[in-house]
Amino acid sequence: MSKTRNGNFFEDFRVGMKLRHATPRTLTEGDRSLYIGLTGSRAVLGTAETNARQLGFERRPLEDLLVFNTAFGKTVPDISLNAVANLGYAEVRFRAPVFPGDTLAVESEVIGLKENSSRKSGVVYVRSTARNQHGREVLGWIRWVMVHKRDPGAACGDALVPATQPVVPAGQLACGDYDARIAEIPSMTGVADLWDDYAVGERIDHPGAMTINDSDHSIATRLYQNTARAHFDGHAMAAGGGRRLVYGGHIISVCRALSYDGLENVLSILAINGGSHVNPTHAGDTIACATQVIDKIDLGQRHVAGLRLRTIGVKNAGTQAIAFAEPGQGRPAHPPEVVLDLDYTIAMPKRQH
Template sequence: MSKNRSGNFFEDFRVGMKLRHATPRTLTEGDRSLYIGLTGSRSVLGTATTNARQLGFDVRPLEDLLVFNTAFGKTVPDISLNAVANLGYADVRFLAPVYPGDTLAVETEVIGLKENTSRRSGIVYVRSTAKNQHDEAVLTWVRWVMVHKRDVQADCPQAHVPPLPESVRVGSLPRHPFGPQVAQITALTGVADLWDDYAVGERIDHPGAMALNDSDHSIATRLYQNTAKAHFDARAASASEGRRLVYGGHVMSICKALAYDGIENALTMLAINAGSHVNPTLAGDTLVCATTVTGKFDLGDDHVGALRLRMIAAKNVEAASIVFPDTGAGRPAHSTNIVLDLDYTIAMPKKSATRSQ
C-alpha cells in the first residue's frame, strides 16, 4: 500500500462520503496569545479573564474565528489539500463556547459536486461539524471549494449542487445564557453604543488598515494546521503567478479585528450567514473594511439582541471607497480590489440589560 499522502482530488469525492478527520486538537492559552499577535484582535471577552468574569463567564472563552479556523484546518488534508481556492461559506453556526483545554474533533460529509467546464477542476460542497471532548457539537458549517482534478479526462459523477440557505434563521441562532452583567461591557470598552443604538442600513467605515506579510500569513496558516498547497507551495501557486495565496480564514480574522472600531461591544459571533473570498489576497496587500447593518433581531432575551452585519474587505484602497454591491439580483458584482464579502450575525447587549442590573 502506498504511503504517499497526496490528498483527494475532485474525482475522488462522492456525494454522501463521510470523513472523520485526523488528529483532534487541544486549544490552549498559547493559541489565543498567538492569534492576538497575528491579528491584533481586541475582542473584550477574549482579551482578559477579568473582562470575561465581569460579563458573567467563569472562564474566558476562545475567540470564535480562532475556533473556526482551527476546525477548518482539520478538514484540509482530506478536502482541500489540492484546492485551487476556497470559495465560500454558508450556515455557519457557533453552537457553544470553546475554552482553553477543550479538544476539537471534526467530521465532514460531502453534500455536492460540480465539475467545471474546463474539466481541470471541480467544486466540492461539504458540511463539517466540530465537537469537543464531551461529544458536544460546538460549530457546524458548509463550505465549497474548487479542487484540482488528478486526471483531466477522468469521468466524474453527475453534478449535484445542494440547496444552501441564504441565511441562518433567527430561530436557529444559538442561544447563550447571557445575564444582566453583559451590560457592563461599556465600562470595559469605554463606548456606550449597544444593540438599541444600531439601525438597519447604517454604514461603518472602520478606520484601521493592516498590511499583510509572508511571515504572518504563513504562521497563521500553520497555527491552524492548514496544509493546503496554495498557502505554502510557491511552485504550485500558478493561479497567483507563483505567489502563495493568503488563507481566507486569516483574511476573515484580520478584518474582524479591524472591525472592532465601531462594533466594540459585540459579545460573540452567533453565525456566518454567507461569505465569499471574492479576489485573492497576497503578501504585501493592505486590508481595510467597512460594515453595514442589514438586520436587527430581538432574540426574546432581556439582555442581548442580534445584529446581522455585512462586512466587505478591500485591498490597497481607502475604506470609504468600498462599494456594497446589491445582492438582490444573484451574485453581486465586486470590483477587483474587493477580497471578502462576509455576512454574519453577532450578539450584543441591549440597553434593557443596564436597567435590570
C-alpha cells in the first residue's frame, strides 16, 4: 500500500474521465487584498464598496481573474501536477459574479488526448466547471496542457483533439443586469472613454511595465493553491536543465492590471475566447503589453455593450515590439519576447443619449 501522491501522468488519462477536484475553497476579502498586492489591480468594481453600490451592486464582486486562477488551481493536482507547461485556453465563460464568502468547487472532464512525437509527453484537453455553494455555475473553461509521461514506452490510444469555438458567441455571454447608474463610472476613474469611444482596429499601448519577482510568482501560485512542479520545485526544474516557470495565469493577471491604463471603464471580463502562453516567463522578467480592439458587440442591453480585445504581452521589451496583424492578414509568428496572446471579451458602459 502506498499513500505517495505522484499525480497523473499522460498515460493515466482517458477521454471521458471525470475528476472531482479537492477541496472546495471559500474566497475572502483577504484573498482580494493579496491579489491586489501581487498584481496592482485597479478594477473599479473590485476597488471600493462605494464604487460597487453607486454602480448598482449590493456589494463589490471579486476580480474575475482571482476567481479564474483560484478555480484553475483546484484542477492542478489531478491534471497538471506533472505538466511541462500549460499551453492554452478556449471557451472561458464567466457566468456569474463571485463575492467574498462564496465557496468554489470544481470538476473536470477529459475531452481530448494527443501523445507528442517524442513519446516523452502528451497534451491533455479538459473541460472544467466551477460552481458556488448553491450549485450555480460561475465559471467554465477548456484548457490544454502538456504533461510528462511516466514511461516513454507506454502505449497510448489514438489521438483525439477536440474542436473548440474560436469566439464565445454573444448569445452565450452572461453580462448581468445593469441600470442607468452604470454610466456614472467616469466619475470614479476620471476617464470619459466609454464603449462608444472605441473603434475596431484601434491599438492601445499601455504605458506601464511590471517586473516579476521570485516572491511574486511564488506567492501567487500559493494563493491559488497551484502545486504544479514547474512553478514550485526549483530543484526538479534544475535537474531537467530548466528554471521554475511563472504561472501563466499570473501573467494574464499582470497584463490585465497593466491594461487598466487605456481601458479604465471595463466592468468585467465576460469570456476568454482563446489564449496562448507563447514563450516562458521567469523571475526577473519585466512584462509590458498592448491591446487591439477586435470587435464591438451588442449584448442586447440598453446600458452596457461588449468589446472583444486582443492583448499581447512581452518580456524585457517595450510595446513597440508588439505587432498586430492587419485586418484580413494571418497572424505572424511571435518573436521570442512575446509571452502571452490573449483574446477576450469585456463589458463596458455605453454612453447615455
